[in-house]
Amino acid sequence: MRTKTILTLLLFGFLFHTNSSAQDGESLFSSCAACHTIGGGKLVGPDLAGVLERRSEDEIIRYVQNPADFDVIMMPPQNLTNAEIKAILNYIVSKSPAEGQVEEVVEVEEVVVALDDVKSGEMLFEGTTRFENGGPSCIACHNVDYEQMMQGGLLAADLTDVYSRSGGMVGIKGILTGLPFPAMKSAYGNYPITEDELVQLQAFLKHVDDNKIYQHHGEKKTMFLHFGMIGFITILILIFFLWFDKKKGGVKDDIYNRQIKSI
Amino acid sequence: MDIRSQMTMVFHMDKCIGCHTCSIACKNIWTDRKGAEYMWWNNVETKPGTGYPTKWEDQEIYQGGWEKNGETVSLKGAGKMKGLKNIxxxxxxxxxDDYYEPWTYEYEHLFEAPEGDDQPTARAKSLITGENIDIKSGPNWDDDLGGTPDYARKDPNFENLSPQEQEAMFQLEQMTLAYLPRICNHCLNPACVASCPSGAIYKRGEDGVVLINQEKCRAWRMCVTACPYKKSYYNWHTGKSEKCILCYPRLESGQAPACMHSCVGRIRYLGVMLYDADRIEAVASCDESELVDRQMEIYLDPNDPAVIKAARKNGIADSTIDAAQKSPTYKFVKEWGVALPLHPEYRTIPNLFYVPPLLPAMATVENGTYNTTTDSLWGKIDASRMPIQYLASLFSAGNGEKIKEVFRKLMTVRLHRRDKTVGDLDIKELNQALADTAMTREEADDIFRLTSLPLFDQRFVIPAAHREEAMEMLESTADVKGNTGFGFKEMPARGL
Known part of the structure; x- marks a missing residue:
């Protein structure tokens, strides 16, 4: 497991290290790498290899700075200057592999996770154990479809299939270390997740993704509905008996009602 | 023995003409304010009737007062669990609406209405919402048996009366009524004080007046429900509860409360009585049939040297003891035993006593003459127009004998006076009456004098308030010596 992680890390290092002329762009790209590859295939976002052939530079700059202006809103806005974006684009150009040459990154992901890690990951996700550096537990904002655990927060994306959606271990690592989303940045920027914790979370999220088809969430939903209905009726009955002899309305209501009728 | 002094009152119902002057005097002084318009700290009710607020005597509705709970008493509608339930x-x-929605009339419109085809009118306006309202009821809507089917017939005191007796009270030529003026009873065992979660209500040490601290009141309104006489009112404007203060600022300056001072029929008497605070719990929790008698035991003889000694030891001023000895209420309540508390079954030990109304006997028409005489000496009492049982449910927790006892005494006074002024009575009959009631002729004269010809100072015996002593308990006057007067409670805006 550990070696696998190191291997993926090395792969990332290999991907980012060669072009020294775009050093600036390389370091800046690290936050993009959470979702994008250059010739590595689609992760969360599209493969950026040859992106300049598909879109103009101006368009890319505007999109990166303010994705909300475009119909396709997939990406959180990035606080980058025009020069910085250009540096990243230079780096992308320099890294773009020759035509037809796509590295098979996904293929490497023949990952087997240790059950211990899954358990620790679950506890971290749920907040039963706290993150070493004091970051908030994932469940505060995220939900996963996992029976053993309570319903999570709905503030951010559902992470049930984040493993496959974001391109496996690499994607998760990229998001958790690169922190491309502003909310994640402010939550974990000063409280980074340690390497061990990362491994455990990765293991847990993979486990969740692998087992999502076995979850009986339908039953859970109706169970809550039934509990709610039974509770509501119980409270109504309780109110009926507790306040059975309460004074209802005014003592002169019958007099007033009769007077109104006789008018 | 823990002797304390208490301002007590006697209202003589035979003398009340139902003029509501007392209510107006009280309203003008104390409750003519926003939020207090609906309050009548003093009100006069017609009995039989449902009173104000409607059916206040029906504790199944309002859950006021105390109930016997083993050797002690507990509040009927308040307490920890009940309070939580209704929090x-x-x-x-x-x-x-149980009181009434207060209103005024738009009088200005009579003068300021633009010229039109019709006479301008003064419409009724709610004093709560300011909107035009249709007046549905007022504080004495059932005055003089008005609206009998809706009000008088639903009097909660009819519970112990047979349907025939009830029906008899509403037959033409038989029906009768009495006025029942009511103010706060300043009880010895006040339910309002016990129910207040904020501890805002207190019984003043020097004269037993029950007051609500307006700074401490937190609008729980537990006192409003707990008081079985419904004499604590919630001011919706200030968010505080208010009640009769027995005009304590007047008492402190030696004046009678406004309702008593203004009373046209001079039905009201005010005086100090000394009581033993140690006996309160035992009296409040005694058997219902004994309530009146046991309450009489709690008031002590102010002429008894042992009582005087114990009173002095408890810090009661000589002037107060002197007032207790001259107290008209002590005479009516204790010495003569002709005044009874209103609804003693609420177990609050009220300090307002009523001389029950000796209404005319049921007359019969024989051979065209209106005949009110009966053969037996006390026959008139049994033939009283207002059933004894009805009065008993008002004044003696259902014990009719108590009412008859009082009536016999009142009758004896009348017989004695008739003998003295007209002299046409069989002397044997009078002596029999005096013997039956264990009354001397002198005593009968005293009752007559204090009932019919009392002087102002005999009706109201108000001791010096000794506020200086009460003040010294709260603050050291030496601390503020040399300041302007005794210092300022609130600093003047301009500074000192």
Whole structure:
């Protein structure tokens, strides 16, 4: 497991290290790498290899700075200057592999996770154990479809299939270390997740993704509905008996009602 | 023995003409304010009737007063669990419609209306919402048996009366009524004080007046439900509860309370009585049939040297003891035993006593003459127009003998006076009456004098208030010596 992680890390290092002329762009790209590859295939976002052939530079700059202006809103806005974006684009150009040459990154992901890690990951996700550096537990904002655990927060994306959606271990690592989303940045920027914790979370999220088809969430939903209905009726009955002899309305209501009728 | 002094009152119902002057005097002084318009600290009710607020005597509705709980008493509608149950909504509280929605008339419109085809009118305006309203009821809507089917027939005191007796009270030529003026009873065992979660209500040490601290009141309104006489009112404007203060600022300056001072029929008497505070719990929790007698035991003889000694030891001033010895209420209540408390079964030990109304006997028409005489000496009492049982449910927790006892005494006084002024009575009959009631002729004269010809100072015996002593308990006057007067409670805006 550990070696696998190191291997993926090395792969990332290999991907980012060669072009020294775009050093600036390389370091800046690290936050993009959470979702994008250059010739590595689609992760969360599209493969950026040859992106300049598909879109103009101006368009890319505007999109990166303010994705909300475009119909396709997939990406959180990035606080980058025009020069910085250009540096990243230079780096992308320099890294773009020759035509037809796509590295098979996904293929490497023949990952087997240790059950211990899954358990620790679950506890971290749920907040039963706290993150070493004091970051908030994932469940505060995220939900996963996992029976053993309570319903999570709905503030951010559902992470049930984040493993496959974001391109496996690499994607998760990229998001958790690169922190491309502003909310994640402010939550974990000063409280980074340690390497061990990362491994455990990765293991847990993979486990969740692998087992999502076995979850009986339908039953859970109706169970809550039934509990709610039974509770509501119980409270109504309780109110009926507790306040059975309460004074209802005014003592002169019958007099007033009769007077109104006789008018 | 823990002797304390208490301002007590006697209302002589035979003398009340139902003029509501007392209510107006009280309203003008104390409750003519926003939020207090609906309050009548003093009100006069017609009995039989449902009173104000409507059916206040029906504690199944309002859950006021105490109930016997083994050797002690507990509040009927308040307490820890009951309070928790009703913490967000207290269903036993009277709503404004149970009192009445106060209103005024738009008098200005009579002068300022633009010229038109019709006479201008003064429409009724609610004093709560300011909107035009249709007046549905007032504080004495059932005055003089008005609206009998709706009000008088629903009097909660009819519970112990047979349907025939009830029906008899509403037959033409038989029906009768009496006026029942009511103010706060300043009880010895006040339910309002016990129910207040904020501890805002207190019984003043020097004269037993029950007051609500307006700074401490937190609008729980538990006192409104707990008081079985419904004499604590909630001011919706200030968010504080208010009640009769027995005109304590007047008492402190030696004046009678406004309702008593203004009373046209001079039915009201005010005086100090000394009581033993150690006996309160035992009296409040005694058997219902004994309530009146046991309450009489709690008031002590102010002429007894042992009582005087114990009173002095408890810090009661000589002037107060002197007032207790001259107290007209002590005479009516204790010495002569002709005044009874209103609804003693609420177990609050009220300090307002009533001389029950000796209404005319049921007359019969024989051979065209209106005949009110009966053969037996006490026959008139049994033939009283207002059933004894009805008065008993008002004044003696259902014990009719108590009422008859009082009536016999009142009759004896009349017989004695008739003998003295007209002299046409069989002397044997009079002596029999005096013997039956264990009354001397002198005593009968005293009752007559204090009932019919009392002087102002005989009706109201108010001791010096000794506020200086009460003040010294709260603050050291030496601390503020040399300041302007005794210093300022609130600093003047301009500074000192």
């Amino acid at each position: 967000f909504h207290n269903p036993n509280m009277p709503i404004i």
